[in-house]
Amino acid sequence: MPDPSDSHAGFGDDAALHSGAGGMRVLFIDFNAYFASVEQHDEPALRGRPVIVTPLKSEHSGAIAASYEAKALGISRGTSVLQARQICPDIAVRPARHDRYVAVHHLLMREIERHLPIARICSIDECACRLNPDEADVARARTKAEEIKRGIYANVGESLRCSIGLASSQLLAKLAGELHKPDGLTVIETHTLPDALADLPLRSIPGIGGGVEARLERAGITRFPQLWALAPKHARKIWGSVQGERFLYALHGHDVPEAAEPKKAMIGHSRVLSGEHRTPEGARIVARALLLKAASRLRHYDLYARSMSVTLKLVSGDALHHDTRFRATQNSWRFLGELDIFWKAMQPALAQRAQRMGLARPRIKLATVYLHGLGDRPPERDLFVPSAIDEKDANQARLWKAIDGINRDLGQPRVILASQRDLDLNYLGVKIAFSRVPDAAEFADIGGIEKILDGAKAHEHETRTMNPARALY
Ligand SMILES: [Mg+2]
Structure with a gap:
């Protein structure tokens, strides 16, 4: 495949696109209702109950996360506290604790890494792992996924449910992960496409936002099989960049290398x-x-x-x-x-x-x-x-x-300059933005400062503990 970062070169012809990229290469993990799950994890009385997490202590603020029990009642991200209470008077409302969500993120990533190398941390509750060639077989890949789920439940906590997607490209694996929530395990095999996803709304495919959807519609493409049948050159035209071709190859299960990160200025x-x-x-x-x-x-x-x-x-x-x-x-x-x-x-x-x-x-x-x-x-x-x-x-x-x-x-700054030691740097932590992919390294120094002040207790903090809450704080 030609270098996709070269905007003058195409990826290849239609034959290359349809060459049948198969085999499981990517295991994608998406934690379900993550913030709400962490609250249920830390506070067992909340398990099995409707919970929402809010950014502020205000009845008018909108939920930034809702547990599956709340979702079942029609409460979701964006529902105001007031509305949520109308729907469910005894709903548990908890203010967001971002440093805690990051701490649990670390525990989860470390647990996952015991099973598979993490290729990419996509956000605080999503990551992509690479499978070995000898795990390309669907049955083996499934076994791996089940092993990861068991590891998370046993070593981090059973409230932290995740959906896992398996496929031959990251795009398809992420899509697979989104098909069944919570606690899903879904495989997309390229040879079953486009039929297996014939009725999938285009908007639910990662990478198709409102803008692209509108452009696709203008080109007469409204259904998955039509999208599937696009020629790479046509996709490039619709997207207005080589990104369209990248998308199409990934959709066909090809392992498209990540676009080079823009050079930092x-x-x-x-x-x-x-x-x-x-x-x-x-x-x-x-x-x-x-x-x-x-x-x-x-x-x-x-x-x-x-x-x-x-x-x-x-x-x-x-x-x-x-x-x-x-x-x-x-x-x-x-x-x-x-x-x-x-x-x-x-x-x-x-x-x-x-x-x-x-x-x-x-x-x-x-x-x-x-x-x-x-x-x-x-x-x-x-x-x-x-x-x-x-x-x-x-x-x-x-x-x-x-x-x-x-x-x-x-997972936290334990070694710091003595001159900085007594500073409460909590508010220097990374602000967790929904629209931005945090860099794993940025997580490393959040919420850790208070633990530094704890000094000697440091090494009690180990990943595989039944009660990370106690070990961390
Ligand atoms: Mg999620």
Whole structure:
């Protein structure tokens, strides 16, 4: 198959499309009513009961998750608390606990990894695993799927039900996973298509959103068998990009490689400061934490940064911005050093702004830190830079990588700088967005800080425990 990332090359002709990609290659796992299930897991009294999870403690907020018992009553994501109570007066309403959902995500991923390598974490409650060629047989793949389900129920918790899809491409496996919920195990074999899915609404196929659906309709394609019969070139035209061909090949069960990730231009974080961190010293601690987090992600992508920018927005509406360039590095101490230089230099300007506002001290509302000038190579030898300096830098970067590795393995930042130790970084955690695929590495530092403060209890936390709630907190 030609390289699909080359937008000038087609994937191949129609014969290639219909060449019958068979065999089970992908096992897709989707946790059912995930947030609500975690609540039922942590609070056994909620099991078997209608439960909704809300983002806010307000009767008007809409549910962001509903247990299957609630769904059976017609309550779903988006139903307001008020409406839900009308339908079911004794419904359990719980505010979302994102850090807990991420912690359980880790337990689930670790359990799954005991059985199969995870190829891709698609979201907090979905992942795709690769089957070995010797698991390509449907019966064997099913056995694997059952083994994973048993492992999850026994070692993480029986409230955490999942639907598993098996197919020869990730698209079909994800689709299979969605066909039976909760607790499904569904196989899609390419040779049964298009008949097996003849009545499937196109909109329920992953990758077909409203826009594509409308374009398909304009092209006269409203039913699965018509979609199936599309020629690759036609699909490209409808989608308006090579993505149409990628989709069609995946639909036919071909193992289409993931599109190359867009090259990162910068890595950084931004946070609105809580009251206690609105002083220059408070903001400095947060900026350092943001920088350490960005640096860890930089190393995760194995990139080097050559510049950094820091922006502070003041409560008064003013902003201070600083850019600095340096020799390419991955070393967090270098970044922190640069930040310190900037921070000292900035103090007079900050004081001046405060004075203008008639304040005794400047109040800072928002801190943003970015690393940019990214490249995938260490700096070239420079005649004016003693090699010992580059060596020291490389060694320190290696140490930081080792720290990243430890924190990742533990699923939380256990090794941190002493200067950051007493900071409650909870609110620095990844915000869980429904529309965005979180990077597994981003999960690594969420919710972990409070456990660091617990210090010695650290190692009690093991994956395979009957009560992860107790082990984690
Ligand atoms: Mg789900």
